[in-house]
Amino acid sequence: MAELTAVLASTHHPFYYKATTSPQDQRPPYAADWQRKVEAYRETLTAAEPDILVMVGADHFHQLWLDNYPQFLIGKQETYDATFYNEEREFGIPKYTLAGDLELSRYMHEELLVKEFDFSVSHELKIDHSIICPIITVRPQADLPIVPIYTNIFVPPLPSPRRFYQVGRAIREIIDSFPSDKKxxxxxxxxxxxxxGGPRQFGEHGPDPLFDADAIEWLSTGNIDAILANVTHESMAGAGNATHGFMDLLLMMGIAGPGVHADYVDHLDLFHTREMYMTWYPNRTQDQLDAAARAAQTAQASTGPIYATDPAWEQFRTEHTAPAVGA
Amino acid sequence: MSKYYVNKFLFTIDRDPEWVASYRDDPRATVERWEKDVGRWLNPVEQTSWLEFTAEEREALATHDYVWLFEHGAHFFLNLTLFIALFDEEYAAARGPLAFQTEMAQKLDHWTGRDYPSVAM
Structure with a gap:
């Protein structure tokens, strides 16, 4: 059977490419720190020695449109073009051509249907920055075949947080049972x-740093109960009108499994949003853990969960929101 | 009110550099041309018998009024992306990076702490 060697959940930031490839004197002040963290994170994937990448993202109205909008969709192609004109225009992201793993796409689609997850399918899917950003950050060689999965985080009514988690659990079972010797x-x-596109965009910090603190703790500890108890479509909207993309991180946590602690956790306050880089090794090897430890040293990241009680979050707590002593 | 039709306008303009340039330079004429050449068409053969703008929607689009569009449930992502395409370069040159995005946030500031107009249809 195939081996799932790593699960990565991260934010995707379309500014990264331009910020780190522009001439030095045109780079923003946060670019060097950002690049150091991203390149360290990349090592956590490299250590997993993957042959195939199952990639989860959400199309940002580049191809999928309101005349026919899927909740969950899988691409089933030998090749994928990537990056739309308006992403080149706005972010300077280059075009890519990625190979597809048709065999795993087909198996994934059929097995999802067997498990009663009725995915839509595309045979002419063009990939947008939700999948190209992580290619740029963690696999810039763009040399591995992909199986792309798109979710609806944009067009209400959305699937529930529970459903995103369940889809992740199903994808895990399907990868584990894929008859192949691939990683x-x-x-x-x-x-x-x-x-x-709302009043809290591009502020000094992300719109809700304390949501971020909880989210990173919940994800990095695999605390599905806390997520399902606290996260609703309405609560996410309260944390920022595009926060529903958290559900794709939740889906990835579903692939890693309930109660499973992440092996690498990092985050970066990028003034208007918070970046997060998380890796689980489902079948941990010493080499993988050593790679995560080295990366963590470079990035000043953690090799385990980061809790909401971490002192890093103190600056965002007012007296009103501080937890009671002893709580 | 046709949120869908307004969103279709934002979506189909944003994905095509010629329409973006046209909408920046002459929004009123572009809206009229779009209704004939793009908006009505489902594909090169089939066209709608019922989709159209209200007068208020047409006027908001013809005047680049992204605040009105936000307040009437146009999708926040489309509304942001297209107006970045129209104004980001000019604002950034005059006032620095993200100047347009920051001004947009300020113009919508009266929505902070309130439930935003729904983008649901």
């Missing part, structure tokens, strides 16, 4: 608290 890594991107 598979699952990489999904979404968001912590995020505001786009």
């Amino acid at each position: 598979v890594a699952a990489i999904g991107t979404g968001h912590l608290s995020l505001e786009l």
Whole structure:
């Protein structure tokens, strides 16, 4: 059977490419720190030695449209073009051509249907920055075949947080049962608290740093009960109108499994949003853990969960929101 | 009110550089041309018998009024992306990075702490 060697859940930030490839004197002040963290994170994937990448993202109205909008969709192609004109225009992201793993796409689609997850399918899917951003950050060689999965985080009514988690659990079972000797890594991107096109966009910090603190703790400890008890479509909207991308991170946690602690956790306050980089090794090897430890040293990241009680979050707590002593 | 039709306008303009340039330079004429050449068409053969803008929607689009569009449930992502395409470069050159995005946030500031107009249809 195939081996799932890594699960990566991260934010995707379309500014990263330009920020880190522009001439030095045109780079923003946060670019060097950002690049150091991203390149360290990349090592956590490299150590998993993947042959195939199952990639989870969400189309941002680049191809999928309101005349016919799927809740969950899988691509089933030998090749995928990537990056739309308006992403080149706005973010300077280059075009890519990625190979597809048709065999795993077909198996994934059929097995999802067997498990009663009725995915839509595309045979002419063009990939947008929700999947190209992680290619740029963690596999810039763009040399591995992918199986792309898109979710609806944009067009209400959305699937429930529970459903995203369940889809993740199903994908895990399907990868584990895939009759192949290949190593598979699952990489999904979404968001912590995020505001786009509203009054809280591009502020000094992300719209809700304390949501981010909870989210990182819940994800990195696999605390599905806390997520299902606290996260609703309405609560996510309260944390920022585009925060529903958190559900793609939740899906990835579903692939890793309930109660499973992440092996690498990092985050970065990028003024208007918070970046997060998380890796689980489902079948931990010493080499993988050593790679995570080295990466963590470079990035000043953690090799285990980061809790909401971490001192890093203190600056965002007012007296009103501080937890009671002894709580 | 046709949120769908407004969103279709934002979506189909944003994905095509010629329409983006046209909408930036002459929004009123572009809206009229779009209704004939793009908006009515489901595919090169089939066209709608019922989709159209209200007068208020047409006027908001013809005046680049992204605040009105936000307040009437246009999708926040489309509304942001297209107006970035129209104004980001000019604002950034004059006032620095993200100047347009920051001004947009300020113009919507009266919505902070309130439930935003729904983008649901």
